[in-house]
Amino acid sequence: MVLSAAGQHLLRVSRPGAWGQHLLRVSRPGAWGHHLLRVSRPGAWGQHLLRGIGSVSTTAKGFQEKEIREKLQAFPGGSIDLVKQESGIAVLTVNNPARMNAFSGSMMVELEERVSQLEEWTEGKGLIVQGAAGTFCSGSDLNVVRDISNPQDGMKMCMFMQNVLTRLLRLPLLSVALVEGSALGGGAELTTACDFRLMVPGGMIRFVHKHMGLVPGWGGAARLVRIVGSQNALKMLGGALKVDPEMGLQIGLADGVLEGSLDGSGANALLEAEQWLGCYTTGPASVIRAIKNVVVSGRELPLEVALRTERDVFGTVWGGPANLQALASKAKHK
Numbered sequence: 573m574v575l576s577a578a579g580q581h582l583l584r585v586s587r588p589g590a591w592g593q594h595l596l597r598v599s600r601p602g603a604w605g606h607h608l609l610r611v612s613r614p615g616a617w618g619q620h621l622l623r624g625i626g627s628v629s630t631t632a633k634g635f636q637e638k639e640i641r642e643k644l645q646a647f648p649g650g651s652i653d654l655v656k657q658e659s660g661i662a663v664l665t666v667n668n669p670a671r672m673n674a675f676s677g678s679m680m681v682e683l684e685e686r687v688s689q690l691e692e693w694t695e696g697k698g699l700i701v702q703g704a705a706g707t708f709c710s711g712s713d714l715n716v717v718r719d720i721s722n723p724q725d726g727m728k729m730c731m732f733m734q735n736v737l738t739r740l741l742r743l744p745l746l747s748v749a750l751v752e753g754s755a756l757g758g759g760a761e762l763t764t765a766c767d768f769r770l771m772v773p774g775g776m777i778r779f780v781h782k783h784m785g786l787v788p789g790w791g792g793a794a795r796l797v798r799i800v801g802s803q804n805a806l807k808m809l810g811g812a813l814k815v816d817p818e819m820g821l822q823i824g825l826a827d828g829v830l831e832g833s834l835d836g837s838g839a840n841a842l843l844e845a846e847q848w849l850g851c852y853t854t855g856p857a858s859v860i861r862a863i864k865n866v867v868v869s870g871r872e873l874p875l876e877v878a879l880r881t882e883r884d885v886f887g888t889v890w891g892g893p894a895n896l897q898a899l900a901s902k903a904k905h906k
């Protein structure tokens with residue numbers, strides 16, 4: 573596969589140690605302009621988005637993804653379950669209740685496989701990410717963390733998960749993290765790889781990394797800053813704050829608070845989340861997916877490139893079936 577210009581940029585940034593070099597390059601006069609020129613090749617990123625393939629997947633292959641997968645597979649347990657529904661909303665469940673849905677190595681690999689499946693799901697419009705048995709996810713399985721605590725393996729795991737979660741967030745689906753119980757460490761990072769977060773009373777999002785002598789490594793800090801701003805992100809990370817639904821709403825981390833399940837099964841919360849998401853996914857898949865694509869490009873790309881991408885995406889819906897139908901029905905928007 574030919575890497576897009578933006579993909580090549582990500583590849584450079586995601587190589588170990590390359591970010592420091594990248595910062596150095598960027599701080600040199602003219603380097604950022606040069607970067608813009610590379611990234612802004614006409615239509616490259618737009619075409620890439622239209623194909624619906626997250627560029628970082630190809631970059632992961634560039635850094636011995638096979639070797640990393642094999643390493644992670646050596647730590648089995650739990651599963652990542654995916655149900656694609658006729659409604660166009662899929663449900664992804666982090667399933668390892670004996671360890672509060674902590675991510676084993678094989679679950680990390682399975683998450684990548686499920687994201688690949690969702691990338692291929694052309695009828696999809698929405699995604700709900702939840703944890704099994706009434707709690708969200710307690711981050712990395714600490715047994716895995718202990719076994720790969722050397723810097724090389726830690727860096728590989730971190731790059732693998734960064735790539736997977738970046739692709740998750742870029743899916744052309746409106747995604748929601750349904751936070752029942754605790755989202756800790758990597759679990760908190762996972763919530764930021766969704767477009768929205770819905771919390772159930774008693775739920776908590778907590779970046780406990782500081783207490784583990786760590787910082788987020790799955791892309792959670794970069795995404796958190798974009799969601800709540802750097803002041804709030806500093807407080808959340810520096811204080812390992814317990815963010816409950818009330819605080820979540822206050823700082824813009826949570827997009828809504830659900831009533832939650834009365835019997836602890838999680839069924840009611842899932843139904844509520846589906847209803848909440850349904851308000852945004854009603855309509856043809858082509859249009860919903862186009863909406864997500866223009867927002868991703870607006871969020872991630874320099875303005876000039878985002879505008880080109882928006883034009884490319886616009887071209888996919890203009891004169892399309894939904895557009896023609898709306899024109900024929902003389903729709904009024906009172």
Ligand SMILES: CCCC(=O)SCCNC(=O)CCNC(=O)[C@H](O)C(C)(C)COP(=O)(O)OP(=O)(O)OC[C@H]1O[C@@H](n2cnc3c(N)ncnc32)[C@H](O)[C@@H]1OP(=O)(O)O
Nearest residue numbers: 670671672674710711712713714715756757758784789790
């Ligand atoms: C870049 C990624 C960074 C990371 O994600 S590092 C990992 C961050 N997460 C943590 O440190 C979570 C540590 N766990 C806890 O704080 C608590 O277990 C937690 C989640 C609040 C739940 O507390 P309780 O309700 O009291 O339940 P409990 O402690 O008895 O846990 C039930 C069983 O689950 C296990 N568990 C929970 N979180 C785990 C994890 N991350 N890795 C491996 N095992 C984990 C826990 O050991 C216990 O197992 P067991 O019943 O003793 O065999």
